[in-house]
Amino acid sequence: QLQLVESGGGLVQPGGSLRLSCAASGFTLDYYAIGWFRQAPGKEREGVSCISPSDGSTYYVDSVKGRFTITRDNAKNTVYLQMDSLKPEDTAVYYCAAVQLMCVMDRPFEYDYWGQGTQVTVSS
Numbered sequence: 001q002l003q004l005v006e007s008g009g010g011l012v013q014p015g016g017s018l019r020l021s022c023a024a025s026g027f028t029l030d031y032y033a034i035g036w037f038r039q040a041p042g043k044e045r046e047g048v049s050c051i052s053p054s055d056g057s058t059y060y061v062d063s064v065k066g067r068f069t070i071t072r073d074n075a076k077n078t079v080y081l082q083m084d085s086l087k088p089e090d091t092a093v094y095y096c097a098a099v100q101l102m103c104v105m106d107r108p109f110e111y112d113y114w115g116q117g118t119q120v121t122v123s124s
Contacts, residue, residue, distance in 0.1 A: 002026035004096050009118030020081040022096030033103040034079040038092035047105030059103050086122045093117040
């Protein structure tokens with residue numbers, strides 16, 4: 001069965017950090033770009049970050065640049081999203097998704113596989 005499983009979400013105070021993991025099973029991530037998306041209540045799903053499979057190029061939405069870092073470990077078939085200096089507006093359900101060959105952060109409908117999501121809540 002082909003699937004992505006996210007983990008690492010939780011409740012954190014403003015200024016804190018979390019690391020999300022996206023583990024793939026049933027297929028290899030070597031040829032897939034992996035994107036992280038988030039969706040807050042009442043808002044549309046937003047592309048947060050993406051990492052390409054070929055040269056490891058990374059992309060970030062402006063609101064998280066300098067605070068979030070995406071990395072991949074192909075040996076573990078896992079992609080990570082390190083989130084630092086978290087803000088209350090980062091609160092959302094975070095999803096990882098896989099698309100072949102190249103990042104497309106503004107077109108989530110092109111992604112082939114999606115995880116079930118993990119809740120991130122930033123609150124004091």
